[in-house]
Amino acid sequence: MELLNAVISWLMKKRIHQIELFLKYPHDVQREWLKKLLHTARDTEWGQKYEFKSITSPEAFRQRLPILDYDELKPSIDRLKKGEQNILWPTEIKWFAKSSGTTADKSKFIPVSEEALEECHFKGGKDLLSIYCNNHPGTNLFSGKAIGMGGTHQIVEVSSESIYYQGDLSAILMQNLPFWVEFLRTPNLSIALMDEWESKIEKMALATIQHDVTNISGVPSWTLLLVRRILEITGKNNLLEVWPNFELFIHGGVSFHPYQDQFRKLFPSDRMHYLETYTASEGFFAIQDRDDADDMLLMLDYGIYYEFIPVSELSSEFPDAISLEGVALHTNYAIVITTNAGLWRYLIGDTIEFTSVNPYRIKITGRTKSYINAFGEELVVDNAEKALATACSRCQCNIIDYTAAPIYLEENRRGAHEWLIEFEKPPTEMPFFTEIFDNALKSLNSDYEAKRYHNMILGEPIIRVVPHNTFYNWLKSKGKLGGQHKVPRLFNDRRYVDEILQMIS
Numbered sequence: 001m002e003l004l005n006a007v008i009s010w011l012m013k014k015r016i017h018q019i020e021l022f023l024k025y026p027h028d029v030q031r032e033w034l035k036k037l038l039h040t041a042r043d044t045e046w047g048q049k050y051e052f053k054s055i056t057s058p059e060a061f062r063q064r065l066p067i068l069d070y071d072e073l074k075p076s077i078d079r080l081k082k083g084e085q086n087i088l089w090p091t092e093i094k095w096f097a098k099s100s101g102t103t104a105d106k107s108k109f110i111p112v113s114e115e116a117l118e119e120c121h122f123k124g125g126k127d128l129l130s131i132y133c134n135n136h137p138g139t140n141l142f143s144g145k146a147i148g149m150g151g152t153h154q155i156v157e158v159s160s161e162s163i164y165y166q167g168d169l170s171a172i173l174m175q176n177l178p179f180w181v182e183f184l185r186t187p188n189l190s191i192a193l194m195d196e197w198e199s200k201i202e203k204m205a206l207a208t209i210q211h212d213v214t215n216i217s218g219v220p221s222w223t224l225l226l227v228r229r230i231l232e233i234t235g236k237n238n239l240l241e242v243w244p245n246f247e248l249f250i251h252g253g254v255s256f257h258p259y260q261d262q263f264r265k266l267f268p269s270d271r272m273h274y275l276e277t278y279t280a281s282e283g284f285f286a287i288q289d290r291d292d293a294d295d296m297l298l299m300l301d302y303g304i305y306y307e308f309i310p311v312s313e314l315s316s317e318f319p320d321a322i323s324l325e326g327v328a329l330h331t332n333y334a335i336v337i338t339t340n341a342g343l344w345r346y347l348i349g350d351t352i353e354f355t356s357v358n359p360y361r362i363k364i365t366g367r368t369k370s371y372i373n374a375f376g377e378e379l380v381v382d383n384a385e386k387a388l389a390t391a392c393s394r395c396q397c398n399i400i401d402y403t404a405a406p407i408y409l410e411e412n413r414r415g416a417h418e419w420l421i422e423f424e425k426p427p428t429e430m431p432f433f434t435e436i437f438d439n440a441l442k443s444l445n446s447d448y449e450a451k452r453y454h455n456m457i458l459g460e461p462i463i464r465v466v467p468h469n470t471f472y473n474w475l476k477s478k479g480k481l482g483g484q485h486k487v488p489r490l491f492n493d494r495r496y497v498d499e500i501l502q503m504i505s
Helices: 002-014 016-024 026-040 045-049 058-064 070-081 114-135 169-176 179-184 197-208 220-234 257-266 381-395 430-444 446-451 470-477 495-504
Strands: 095-099 108-112 145-148 153-157 163-167 213-218 248-251 273-280 283-287 296-298 304-310 333-339 346-357 360-367 398-407 416-425 462-465
Touching (some): 026 058, 026 304, 070 095, 095 169, 108 114, 114 169, 114 273, 145 197, 163 169, 220 248, 220 257, 257 381, 273 296, 283 333, 360 381, 381 398, 398 495, 416 470, 416 495
Parallel strands (some): 095 163, 213 248
Antiparallel strands (some): 153 163, 273 283, 283 296, 296 360, 304 333, 398 416
């Protein structure tokens, strides 16, 4: 295994030279990808409709094609699922990544082409390992096994001539990985792709404790369920007593801030590393390329052309999207992508800000529809995550999950934000926690601070501590157990908060 580790580590590092190319010429690389995408899809239905052959510049591209969300693209995707081809992309589409999203109740089905699998998702996976090996040349990552918190997939037969596959992105990736990868991961696919999550966690725990695991990739909240069950079964105090060579947790999907203290207790070692990725059903976008950084390197050569809309312009009838060279630091942008799976100027619903433009690094700030702006406070998820982390640190407590919504102004009642928080370890003094949290939000968001002035418009946060497993049971009641399903964070309406309160009343 030592020889295998050395060989794989060497191969991973070779990719660094290609990464350095797009770091040096980011705008050229992006323009070349737009040109390639338009050329490849020129004879598709969409290519003919929008005359891709005559588009010769990013400016013409922006003028010719509209910006679309999922609902606007859904009719074309539905046709693909019925077996029609050459609509959005010329190669056969038979895989669809099922995503619940974070703002809609119904699932979305994102087309996944062979090019998207190979040139985007798999390439991103290789690159995160390349970056890690380059940063940590003495790694023994490949001397043991990897755990991937996979989802589920199913085969759908539309007719005798038409069959397609749908499932969580992680399941699609696992199903299409090269056969030799199975030797490096655990558990086997029969367990990893189970669709009943409670049985799956149990079987994963029993299977993985038998191996020398060196790394896990997954959503923090679901990974915690697995590792806690492992500790219950083994009777150990921390995971390094189970897996002494463990060194890396690759995470994404939700902010790591509320979970980092819990993971540090579970993996108490100076050699433990954490690596954030920004990946979604639509593509693999960014990788944390520096230790202890809170931003990620935007990956520019994965078959994705990027545009960005200032969040302040989203409500306008014709929002102005800009290409990479036009972005500014510390401005909240909604991301628009064009991909090698046929998503054309697709508004994915995430918001980011640039922390650096040489190279281009980003951090996720929230969702275009996941924020509270009931009183002009424009509170985004990034504000909430940082304020909660500050309050937890000061009060020596840990959060499992949370959601929040406004309490709207009434005749004899000022407005407020109501927070439902499930603690692993609650604060001893809730008023102090509330005060620290409120002050942290004020320091992070000037609009929130202004609305909180003298409690005239917005009162102090109302925090309700909910019982253990509240969010787990709520997701279970909606049939949404699994790493791809996320607890909604911030919303302007009270549908989720009221639903949960009613469930626990």
